[in-house]
Amino acid sequence: MDQGNHKPPLRTLQTSKYIAAFALTALIFVIGIWVGSAVSDDKLSQISLLQNEIQIETAGTELQYLLLTEHPCESINASSLTQQLFEIGGKLDYMESKLGKKNEDVLSLKEYYSLLEIKHWLLTKKANERCKQNNPWILYFYSNLGDCADCEQQGYVLSTLHKKFEDLNIYSFDFHIENPAIQAIKEIYGVKTVPTLVINNKILNGLRDKEAIEKELFGEQVKK
Incomplete structure (x- = not known):
């Protein structure tokens, strides 16, 4: 071998x-x-x-x-x-x-x-x-825990408005935060669902488009 x-x-x-x-x-x-x-x-x-x-x-x-x-x-x-x-x-x-x-x-x-x-x-x-x-202002109550189908779209609309109107103050509050001050505001305005907007002390439940929000803020004379 x-x-x-x-x-x-x-x-x-x-x-x-x-x-x-x-x-x-x-x-x-x-x-x-x-x-x-x-x-x-x-x-x-x-x-x-x-x-x-x-x-x-x-x-x-x-x-x-x-x-x-x-x-x-x-x-x-x-x-x-x-x-x-x-x-x-x-x-x-x-x-x-x-x-x-x-x-x-x-x-x-x-x-x-x-x-x-x-x-x-x-x-x-x-x-x-x-x-x-x-000074125009908006209170916005939202949830990002998956229990609000329209909150993301409402947030986008508000962001667009904030860019358009620099003097517009938008205050966003997580609906689920259990703070006494936030709870007091919710009780004052009767906020029970999301998304909810408070504009000029008027409560608006549900998704609102840009035109509807501008009308509530400025009346018929909407800013250009």
């Missing part, structure tokens, strides 16, 4: 291939976990920084409210307060999209943000009543 032409059994070669393939797959899997973990940690770090940023901004906004309470006839929209409130709301939406709608940190910040909105709304009403101003 020619010993120089001896070849390893076919089964041994196949086994080696399987082992090599398994090792490569395992390596890719481990690298994937490591990369995924690193990305997740980075995202969590960014979210944590954003959360701290929101807390600092809300504290600053709180102080601005105290100053404006002493001077209610100063134009609210002329200050940076309205824009700051809008930007904080956008950051909260981002946090909610990343951490989930039921995340405790998100819910806590959302509740506090709602209280800031109420303070801004009360200042707006005070300026309108005492200082002969005409």
Whole structure:
């Protein structure tokens, strides 16, 4: 028998291939976990920084409210307060999209943000009543827990109006937040369903289009 032409059994070669393939797959899997973990940690770090940023901004906004309470006839929209409130709301939406709608940190910040909105709304009403101003406002009650088929569309309509009318103040409240101040507003206006709008102290239940909302805000003389 020619010993120089001896070849390893076919089964041994196949086994080696399987082992090599398994090792490569395992390596890719481990690298994937490591990369995924690193990305997740980075995202969590960014979210944590954003959360701290929101807390600092809300504290600053709180102080601005105290100053404006002493001077209610100063134009609210002329200050940076309205824009700051809008930007904080956008950051909260981002946090909610990343951490989930039921995340405790998100819910806590959302509740506090709602209280800031109420303070801004009360200042707006005070300026309108005492200082002969005409700052238009809307209260919007919504739910994002899957129990409101029209809330997403209503939110889109309101966003469109906010872009069109820069002086329009829109205050959005999660219907399910169990805060005494929000509950009081719901009881005052009889809010029982979503979506619900309150415009000029008039309650509007159900989805409303842009034209209907503009008519409630400005009457027949709708702004162009």
